[in-house]
Amino acid sequence: MTSLNPVMTIGRQISETVQVHLGLNAAQARQRAIQLLADTGIPAPEQRVDQYPHQFSGGMRQRVVIALALAAQPQLIVADEPTTALDVSIQAQIIALLKRLCKDQGAAVMLVTHDMGVIAEACDRVAVMYAGRVAEIGPVADVIHRPAHPYTVGLMGSIPAMDEERERLMQIDGAMPRLNAIPAGCAFNPRCPRVMDRCRSERPDLLPAGATRAACWLHDAQVAA
Numbered sequence: 384m385t386s387l388n389p390v391m392t393i394g395r396q397i398s399e400t401v402q403v404h405l406g407l408n409a410a411q412a413r414q415r416a417i418q419l420l421a422d423t424g425i426p427a428p429e430q431r432v433d434q435y436p437h438q439f440s441g442g443m444r445q446r447v448v449i450a451l452a453l454a455a456q457p458q459l460i461v462a463d464e465p466t467t468a469l470d471v472s473i474q475a476q477i478i479a480l481l482k483r484l485c486k487d488q489g490a491a492v493m494l495v496t497h498d499m500g501v502i503a504e505a506c507d508r509v510a511v512m513y514a515g516r517v518a519e520i521g522p523v524a525d526v527i528h529r530p531a532h533p534y535t536v537g538l539m540g541s542i543p544a545m546d547e548e549r550e551r552l553m554q555i556d557g558a559m560p561r562l563n564a565i566p567a568g569c570a571f572n573p574r575c576p577r578v579m580d581r582c583r584s585e586r587p588d589l590l591p592a593g594a595t596r597a598a599c600w601l602h603d604a605q606v607a608a
């Protein structure tokens with residue numbers, strides 16, 4: 384919502400990126416800006432290209448930012464909470480648009496989000512982060528349905544299921560540590576219901592855990608044996 388420069392037209396912002404990265408002249412860059420706006424579903428792109436960000440709705444501005452991200456034909460787009468502050472129906476449209484355009488252009492997307500619903504809908508693989516490190520990584524369906532790290536188990540357990548009646552949802556006791564006071568050993572150990580002595584002194588690397596990999600001593604071959 385605030386990524387666009389409010390005193391430059393949409394067309395100039397896209398053209399500038401295209402000219403710097405692809406070496407096109409001004410007329411070619413303007414044509415590419417119009418094409419990108421059309422690709423992202425902006426109606427009447429020939430007129431809209433000369434308008435300013437405040438003349439666009441929130442969802443339209445998000446489409447313009449996607450056009451801007453794709454303008455220089457990247458191989459990878461890092462999208463940090465791309466649907467925050469948009470209402471739910473617009474969120475679904477934006478995620479579908481991002482997926483379609485990146486597939487068409489052969490670009491990968493790294494989506495950074497706290498919204499497990501968006502992850503389930505949009506992603507192939509997911510990395511669950513805790514205190515700045517990957518706690519678990521693997522195919523989305525496996526991480527969601529068969530979580531291997533106690534933190535992922537807690538996260539999934541805290542999401543209400545539509546087909547299940549429960550008095551209480553699972554809760555992860557305690558709070559996320561401050562990044563300048565991360566506990567020794569496994570960072571999750573003060574909150575982990577399955578903590579062992581070793582967890583308080585040795586930090587686990589990612590270990591194979593079924594179809595995923597989890598940074599947890601429960602998946603150490605010696606513990607499992």
Ligand code: SF4
Binds near residue numbers: 532570572573601
């Ligand atoms: S390493 Fe230990 S404290 Fe950390 S998640 Fe696994 S069992 Fe829990």
